[in-house]
Amino acid sequence: MTFKIRQFDSSSADFAVALRKVLAFEASEDAAIDQAAAGILANVRVRGDSAVLEYTARFDAVEAESLSALQLPQAELDAALEGLEPKRRAALEAAAARVRAYHEKQRIECGSHSWDYTEADGTVLGQKVTPLDRVGIYVPGGKAAYPSSVLMNAIPARVAGVREIIMVVPTPRGVRNPLVLAAAAIAGVDRVFTIGGAQAVGALAYGTETIPQVDKIVGPGNAYVAAAKRRVFGTVGIDMIAGPSEILVLCDGTTDPDWVAMDLFSQAEHDELAQSILLSPDAAFLSAVEASIQRLLPTMARKDVIEKSLQDRGALIKVRDMDEACAIANDIAPEHLEISAQNPRHWADKIRHAGAIFLGRFTSESLGDYCAGPNHVLPTSRTARFSSPLGVYDFIKRSSVIEVSEAGAQMLGEIAAELAYGEGLQAHARSAEYRWKANN
Amino acid sequence: MTFKIRQFDSSSADFAVALRKVLAFEASEDAAIDQAAAGILANVRVRGDSAVLEYTARFDAVEAESLSALQLPQAELDAALEGLEPKRRAALEAAAARVRAYHEKQRIECGSHSWDYTEADGTVLGQKVTPLDRVGIYVPGGKAAYPSSVLMNAIPARVAGVREIIMVVPTPRGVRNPLVLAAAAIAGVDRVFTIGGAQAVGALAYGTETIPQVDKIVGPGNAYVAAAKRRVFGTVGIDMIAGPSEILVLCDGTTDPDWVAMDLFSQAEHDELAQSILLSPDAAFLSAVEASIQRLLPTMARKDVIEKSLQDRGALIKVRDMDEACAIANDIAPEHLEISAQNPRHWADKIRHAGAIFLGRFTSESLGDYCAGPNHVLPTSRTARFSSPLGVYDFIKRSSVIEVSEAGAQMLGEIAAELAYGEGLQAHARSAEYRWKANN
Numbered sequence: 001m002t003f004k005i006r007q008f009d010s011s012s013a014d015f016a017v018a019l020r021k022v023l024a025f026e027a028s029e030d031a032a033i034d035q036a037a038a039g040i041l042a043n044v045r046v047r048g049d050s051a052v053l054e055y056t057a058r059f060d061a062v063e064a065e066s067l068s069a070l071q072l073p074q075a076e077l078d079a080a081l082e083g084l085e086p087k088r089r090a091a092l093e094a095a096a097a098r099v100r101a102y103h104e105k106q107r108i109e110c111g112s113h114s115w116d117y118t119e120a121d122g123t124v125l126g127q128k129v130t131p132l133d134r135v136g137i138y139v140p141g142g143k144a145a146y147p148s149s150v151l152m153n154a155i156p157a158r159v160a161g162v163r164e165i166i167m168v169v170p171t172p173r174g175v176r177n178p179l180v181l182a183a184a185a186i187a188g189v190d191r192v193f194t195i196g197g198a199q200a201v202g203a204l205a206y207g208t209e210t211i212p213q214v215d216k217i218v219g220p221g222n223a224y225v226a227a228a229k230r231r232v233f234g235t236v237g238i239d240m241i242a243g244p245s246e247i248l249v250l251c252d253g254t255t256d257p258d259w260v261a262m263d264l265f266s267q268a269e270h271d272e273l274a275q276s277i278l279l280s281p282d283a284a285f286l287s288a289v290e291a292s293i294q295r296l297l298p299t300m301a302r303k304d305v306i307e308k309s310l311q312d313r314g315a316l317i318k319v320r321d322m323d324e325a326c327a328i329a330n331d332i333a334p335e336h337l338e339i340s341a342q343n344p345r346h347w348a349d350k351i352r353h354a355g356a357i358f359l360g361r362f363t364s365e366s367l368g369d370y371c372a373g374p375n376h377v378l379p380t381s382r383t384a385r386f387s388s389p390l391g392v393y394d395f396i397k398r399s400s401v402i403e404v405s406e407a408g409a410q411m412l413g414e415i416a417a418e419l420a421y422g423e424g425l426q427a428h429a430r431s432a433e434y435r436w437k438a439n440n
Numbered sequence: 441m442t443f444k445i446r447q448f449d450s451s452s453a454d455f456a457v458a459l460r461k462v463l464a465f466e467a468s469e470d471a472a473i474d475q476a477a478a479g480i481l482a483n484v485r486v487r488g489d490s491a492v493l494e495y496t497a498r499f500d501a502v503e504a505e506s507l508s509a510l511q512l513p514q515a516e517l518d519a520a521l522e523g524l525e526p527k528r529r530a531a532l533e534a535a536a537a538r539v540r541a542y543h544e545k546q547r548i549e550c551g552s553h554s555w556d557y558t559e560a561d562g563t564v565l566g567q568k569v570t571p572l573d574r575v576g577i578y579v580p581g582g583k584a585a586y587p588s589s590v591l592m593n594a595i596p597a598r599v600a601g602v603r604e605i606i607m608v609v610p611t612p613r614g615v616r617n618p619l620v621l622a623a624a625a626i627a628g629v630d631r632v633f634t635i636g637g638a639q640a641v642g643a644l645a646y647g648t649e650t651i652p653q654v655d656k657i658v659g660p661g662n663a664y665v666a667a668a669k670r671r672v673f674g675t676v677g678i679d680m681i682a683g684p685s686e687i688l689v690l691c692d693g694t695t696d697p698d699w700v701a702m703d704l705f706s707q708a709e710h711d712e713l714a715q716s717i718l719l720s721p722d723a724a725f726l727s728a729v730e731a732s733i734q735r736l737l738p739t740m741a742r743k744d745v746i747e748k749s750l751q752d753r754g755a756l757i758k759v760r761d762m763d764e765a766c767a768i769a770n771d772i773a774p775e776h777l778e779i780s781a782q783n784p785r786h787w788a789d790k791i792r793h794a795g796a797i798f799l800g801r802f803t804s805e806s807l808g809d810y811c812a813g814p815n816h817v818l819p820t821s822r823t824a825r826f827s828s829p830l831g832v833y834d835f836i837k838r839s840s841v842i843e844v845s846e847a848g849a850q851m852l853g854e855i856a857a858e859l860a861y862g863e864g865l866q867a868h869a870r871s872a873e874y875r876w877k878a879n880n
Binding site for chain 1: 535553791795815823831838839848849863868
């Protein structure tokens with residue numbers, strides 16, 4: 001068998017450099033794609049519906065007389081749901097219920113409530129929290145069309161109190177994905193348009209005669225969609241631009257090696273660029289996992305993708321101890337971190353940077369992908385250093401609230417005027433001074 | 441006098457179109473600036489310290505043998521603070537104390553704590569909240585060097601628990617701004633480098649031999665800095681790219697027209713592109729404010745800037761009633777919203793979109809700019825529809841925490857496997873199935 005996964009030892013002199021090479025990933029920024037997306041956006045902005053219709057005919061081979069003809073009636077979403085086989089429908093509804101319950105809890109815990117306090121002189125300070133008015137959800141067509149992504153993007157918005165959720169999903173040659181439409185029905189999406197690509201991003205960002213402008217666009221897409229999202233950022237909010245998916249498993253050697261091998265596969269099967277890395281202080285365990293990989297790989301339906309991903313981007317790394325494993329994990333800041341160990345909380349306390357932390361050998365990443373409750377939209381490519389899973393907090397925003405009392409205006413006005421003169425801003429100073437008692 | 445501010449009436453047929461024209465502002469995206477910034481970033485990424493030193497010599501006329509020679513010793517920050525005249529120092533310290541107190545309260549109210557809950561079968565779900573490790577603060581040199589901005593950017597990071605705050609501030613021809621350095625001392629900035637431009641952004645985003653990589657870069661800068669920040673977004677986090685500053689005043693006619701005129705001036709004096717708009721249902725009051733503007737304008741130090749800003753971008757708008765004023769405010773989604781009226785809370789309840797809401801006639805915007813407590817870094821250009829004032833929440837991030845019990849692995853595994861097979865992801869399904877009792 002020619003397949004080989006790279007192995008490293010953290011005590012070797014060149015380990016730091018070798019690890020950097022394993023992690024290195026440069027998102028290809030294709031200037032041609034970016035320019036094409038820019039052209040489509042500009043056209044949609046000026047010509048609205050008719051531009052979207054033209055691009056949809058050209059790229060998806062879907063002809064329609066009007067953009068409203070491309071809106072799916074609610075009855076069609078409901079029919080997709082009714083048409084599912086009962087077991088699959090039950091699973092989708094159970095997943096949605098759990099995701100909803102978790103995000104309801106998050107809404108309370110993440111502080112999405114207005115608050116204020118009153119100072120001794122009567123001045124009131126605080127913040128008003130408001131949900132976004134309208135959100136657009138991009139759902140890819142074709143092979144990467146995941147109903148679970150519909151749930152993960154729409155449910156937090158609904159829980160946050162967003163008034164209207166508009167989903168766009170391309171249907172090349174008119175082919176619709178019933179699981180995706182059923183998920184939209186379950187998640188409570190308000191309107192679905194069968195459009196996609198940069199033209200759908202433009203329609204949501206600028207609004208057209210038929211599609212109202214949204215306030216934020218979330219959801220994954222191809223390179224054109226990603227380029228378009230980057231360009232409309234500022235006109236609307238966007239979620240992160242996702243890189244390849246990653247898993248880092250920390251194992252003390254007490255988990256069945258087959259389980260760990262399959263967890264690495266579950267990441268690798270997504271995509272040849274996906275990254276699966278295992279850290280363990282137990283050399284014999286690492287060998288056992290490698291043997292499991294060799295034995296199990298031929299049995300996998302997506303064997304070719306898994307093999308290429310593991311070979312090009314995977315690694316098995318022998319570390320000195322679990323403390324070092326935690327330090328390396330913080331450096332990698334992985335999207336998914338499995339701590340498959342006795343007393344996993346002991347090690348989790350040392351983790352600062354990860355999108356999601358899966359604790360204990362029963363917590364396979366796949367449970368989190370579908371139905372544990374937490375969101376599966378997670379920061380990739382080391383962005384867990386500064387960003388968070390998609391959540392209710394992404395669909396609310398805050399306004400500062402300031403109500404200064406007459407006494408407060410005197411006290412604060414003296415400070416403000418002094419600093420305003422220091423910055424050379426006379427009108428700022430005067431505006432404060434007008435509120436002083438001496439001037440009333 | 442040739443000066444004229446535009447006046448509109450919301451009941452006129454073309455008002456909606458006219459308002460769009462008043463608000464229209466297209467951020468100039470200069471391809472040459474963007475390319476220059478890209479070149480500087482690429483050079484800093486590869487050549488580190490030496491590239492930063494070369495650009496600093498070229499653009500700021502500051503020569504140094506090493507980048508560490510451009511780090512200001514703490515003693516120099518302390519000396520700047522000691523050197524302030526007592527009244528100014530007291531004002532700066534009072535402002536910092538109030539900003540800190542407000543953000544401490546925000547830290548508690550905005551949910552920046554870890555949380556979890558345990559389900560009946562023992563499965564634990566939650567989120568772990570962690571401050572960012574290291575933050576970079578960009579402070580402009582020259583005329584727009586505001587010590588208040590140092591406080592507003594550094595204090596929320598400190599309150600969030602960020603371990604290290606690195607400030608960069610260019611000092612063209614070696615000229616340093618003592619107020620800015622004093623503010624850095626008060627805010628507790630850890631290290632200050634006298635570098636600026638795209639080269640400083642690159643140094644913070646990628647790290648060099650001397651400057652460690654940060655996790656997020658905040659703070660305003662010129663067009664090169666803005667272009668560089670857009671480009672490093674993803675490698676590090678960034679705050680919003682700010683547009684021109686704006687104020688919208690809603691007044692029921694009960695406030696002294698001179699006060700309102702001066703509030704409009706205080707926005708206009710920032711910049712010729714700044715926007716000041718007044719809405720009132722009281723036509724006589726609008727005329728009175730216009731008279732105040734004409735009378736007070738000649739007395740202003742920054743008269744030329746104010747005049748151009750009001751003439752090009754300002755407006756006085758007669759509305760039907762205060763309800764309509766609130767609806768227009770939600771459409772504009774202004775950075776600063778003053779509700780200068782009797783019972784301002786009645787109207788504030790109708791506001792969904794604004795960066796900061798200033799309630800009542802004693803609450804001039806300038807009090808919020810300096811010392812009321814809330815942050816003065818606010819969303820501009822309608823981005824208050826989906827984004828928030830800079831806050832403690834910008835300096836923390838979350839990791840999902842999932843610990844599935846053995847019983848939970850059975851229940852969740854059946855759902856996950858069903859959905860994984862539905863999405864064609866066999867390894868996901870197997871990974872869940874391994875955890876079933878039947879397979880143990």
